[in-house]
Amino acid sequence: MIDLHGFGAQLLAGTFVTLQLTVAALIVGLIMGLLGATAKLSNLSPLRWMGDGYSTLVRGLPEFLVVLSFYFGASQVLMAIASKFGYDEYIEVNAFAAGTAALGFIFGAYASELFRGAIIAIPPGQAEAARALGMSTRQTFFRITLPQVWRIALPGLGNLFMILMKDTALVSVVGLEELMRVTSFAVGHTKEPFTFYLTAAVIYLVLTSVASYGLRHMEKRAATGVRELAP
Amino acid sequence: MNLTNKLKEMAIAAVTVFAVSASGAQAADKLRIGTEGAYPPFNLVDANGELQGFDVDIAKALCDRMGAECTFVKQDWDGMIPALMARKFDAIVASMSITEERLKAVDFSEKYWTNKLQFVGKKDMMLDVSMDGLKGKTIGAQRATISGEWLEKNRAGANVKLYDTQENAYLDLASGRLDGILADALVNYDWLQSDAGKGFEFKGDPVFDGDLIGIAIRKGQDDLRMKLNKAIKDIVADGTYAKINAKYFPFSIY
Amino acid sequence: MNWETILDMLPLLAEGAVLTVQLVFLSAAAGLCLAVPMAIARVSNKLWVNMWPRIYIFFFRGTPLLVQLFLIYYGLGQFEAVRESFVWPVLREAYWCAAITFTLHTTAYISEILRGAIQAVPAGEIEAARAIGMHPNQIYRRIILPRAFRMALPAYGNELILMLKASALASTITLLDITGMARTVYAKNYLPMETFITAGAFYLIITYALTHLIRYLEKHLHPDRKEPVVIVG
8 A cells, every 4th residue: 555654644634624615615606696697687887796796706716816815914904904994903814815806706706706607597486476575585585596596506506616625725825724735745855755645536436426416416316306308 | 304403513623613702912822823744853743743843942941930831833934924023933943044024024032042144955957056066956945934035046047946845845855856066064963864865975065154043023022022031041051051061963063 | 007117017927928938838739649648448337447547536626736746846746766766857947847737637637528529429420430431540530639629729728828828836845936936026026016016907908818819719610600608607
C-alpha cells in the first residue's frame, strides 16, 4: 500500500474540514441563490438590477480571486461597515468563514439563475389557484412553488454542488486546514509530492463519486410521479 | 418536512460559524501569537499537527517570562501583517525581518536573532552570485520576504520566481527548476542538513547581513513592546535563550 | 480608495493579462484538438474503446484543478526518471506545466460537450449518409462533426470563460498571470480592496470581450438563428 508516513489521520481530518466547508457554503449559497432569484423576479427595477448585477459580476470573476479577496479584504470591509453603525470592535474573519462566504457567494450567483428559470417554469395558474384558496404569498411560496422549484433546479444545483466541492481546495491557499492544505504540509515534510497529491486526488474522486451517486438518487426521488419522455 | 427541519438545523450551525467575536481590549495576560508553520527550523508543523521550532520555543519562553498565557495562531506568510492589523493575533513571532517598509505598517520589538541572506545551489554547478553572474539565471525566493525584494533591487538581470512557501521553493530547487535560492542563511543551513539538501551547498558569501529579526506588533502598543523587549533581554541574560539556541544551531544566532 | 496605488499596478496587471490570455487560448485550442478523437472514442459502442475516455474524464472532472496542477508541477518533478528524460526541459517550466494541466483539464469537459453534440446529430442524416455508401470516416468529416461543432459552440464558449477563470490558479505555481501579479503587488502594499478589485476588473474586461467574440462566431455560423440561449452553470 502507499506509505503515508503517518499523515493518514491528518488527511482524514482535512477531508472532514473539506466536507464541513462544502456544507456550510452550500447553505449560504442556497440562501443567496433564492434571494438573488427573488430579486431578479421582483417588480422593483433597482432590485432586478442588483440581482442581475450580482450574477453577471460573479460569473465573470475567477473563484480563486474571490476567495483571496474575501479572505484579505473581509475584515476590513466588515469593520468599515460595522463602524458606521457604531461598532468599533474587532471582527474575526478566519479562513473558514471567508471561504464559506466566498464560495457561498459564488454558488448563489449561479444558483439564482437556476432558481429564476425554475420559478418561471411553474405554471402561474398554480399560484393563482393557491391565492384563490386563501393562501398567503408566503404560504404559496413555501408549499407550492418551492417544492417544485427544487425538482426542476435539482440537476443544475447538483452540478453546482460538485463544482463547489472541488472549489474548496482553493481555500487551502489562504490557510484553511482542509484536505489540500494538509496534503501540502505532508509534502513539505516528506518531499513526496506525487504520493500525497495522488492520494488527495483519490480522496476527492471518492467524495465526488459519492456525491454524484447521491444526487442521482435525489433526482429520481424528486421526480416521482412526474412523467417524462424517454431520453 | 424532516428535510426542512434538518436544513434549519444546518442553517443555524452555519450561522454560528460566522460567530462575530467581539474580542475587545486584550487582557494583558492573554497573548495570541501568529506564526507561519512552514519555515523550518524556526517554525514548522510536525506529523501530529503541532507547531514546533525556534520561534515557537522563544515565544513560549517570552510568554513565561512575561507571565502571559499564549496561544498560537497559524497564518500564511502573505497575510501575516494584514492579519496582525485586523487583530487576528497580537504579535508575530515568525522570523520576520525589521524593515523600513514594514515599520510603516507595524511596530517591532528589539531583535531576537540576527539574519544573513545567502544563496544555495547545486554542489557541482558553478553559480556566480554577482550581478553579472546571475544574468539569465532562475533564482527562487519566498514571496513577501526580504530575499525577494533584495533580488529585485540588486540582481535585476536574474529571473526571479516567487513562491507561496519556502518549502515549495526548495522542492523546485531539488527538482532542478531553479538554479539557486536566496533565503535566510540559517533556513538554508537547516535544509542543507536534510536528506533533500544533500547535493547542495552555499554559493558565495552572505550577501546581506545585519538583518535584524524582531517581533511585530500593532502600532501604538508601547506597553506590549516594552514588555517584550524586557522579556527578550531577560531570557538572553539568564541563559534560556542560549539553551533554545543550542537546540537548533551549534553557534549563536543572536 | 487609493487611486495612486491602482494606477501604479496597472502596467504589472496588464503584463499578467497577456500571460493569462496566452494560457487560455493555448489550452482551449489544444483541448479542442484532443477532445475530438476522445469524444469519438467515447461514443463508440465497444467497451475497450470507450472505457479509456471514460476513465480520463472521470479523473479530470472529479478532482480539483489545483490538485491536478500540483500533481503535474510538483508531483512529476519528484521522479529522477522524469528529470533525466527528454520531457524535462518542457516540464521544468511552470508555463508549460500550467498549459499542459489546463489542456488536459479542459479536454475532459470539451469532449463531454462534443459527445453530447455528436449524439444530438439527427439519426436520419447519419442513416442517409450510410445509405449512399459513405465510409464512417467520411460520415464523421462531412456530416457529424460540422453539425456537432455548430451545436457545441455555445457550450464551448462557456467552457472558454470557465477556463479563463480557472487560469487564476497558475499563480499558485509561480506564474505571474493577473492573479500572480496581484498577489505580488498586494504583498507590498497591504491594500486588498484596491488590488483585488483592479485584478477583478481585468478579468471582467476579458470575459466581456470573450463573450462578444463567441456571440459573433455564433451569429456567423448561424446567420438564420435568433439569439441562442446560453445557460451558464
